[in-house]
Amino acid sequence: MITRLSHATLFVNDQDKAYDFYVTKLGFQVKTDASLPNGFRWLTVTAPEQPDLEISLLSPLTGEMGYDEETRNAFTVLLEKGALGAGVLYTPDCRASYEELKAKGVVFKSEPKEQFYGIEAVITDGCGNWFSMTQTK
């Protein structure tokens, strides 16, 4: 019986940049940071109030994950475009988080706006992904 999601993968084009965004800027905590001799790096982080869901920040662009060149090239294009919508990040106050993260240099695709379901801004991680940052009603 499957009872919960314990890990979710987020593909990023640069794990060091991803570390800076998720840990330094968003305040996520590093759960595991382990590397293999071949360069594969297993980096997982957790959101402050969700310590049991590990987000693995993986780079599909290096050979260690086993993707062939064609697949890696496709990932490169998508990540460079920042085309991957990765999910919804909850915040208790969208406008406050927007002001704070903007001051830290985080790039937004859109400012906080009233939506039917709450207040939403669209945030980018600078590593290929964007998220809805939402204060739900």
Added chain:
Amino acid sequence: MISGCSEVYVFNFNMTTLSPDIYERLVNAKVFIDDHFEESLHLATISLRANMSVFHFHRLFTKVYRITPHQYLTKKRLGKARQLLSTGSLNISVVCTDIGFESHGSFSTLFKKYQGLSPQSYRDNALQKQQRATANPLQVIPNCFLTPEISKK
């Protein structure tokens, strides 16, 4: 000085919105906590950063962040404590004072309350996990991520 019109609330979609100026001031205060939580901080000092009275600041901060300033400060300190305990070799008393607690006893009690483990047990667990990950990373990395055949199918 707080101007009256900067505190106008707009009710929309059943959500209360504060003015941009208020947000900026609250964020300034929050960032001040982020940057100075290791020091002895009092609510009066923090609310000054927001240019608000203690009462007004406490009310608005709690409204926006759904946590009181004091709870947020405690969270920041305990987060730093977890980091220091799991990555460094500092004596626990030093960790306690480095993150702004004045009493080792109150730090240990609070840490155990939030973390479910004493600072020493937390450190022991974290170091064991770290040593395992360093000595044998394959014990902590799900094998499917290392199996090229899976990504090719």
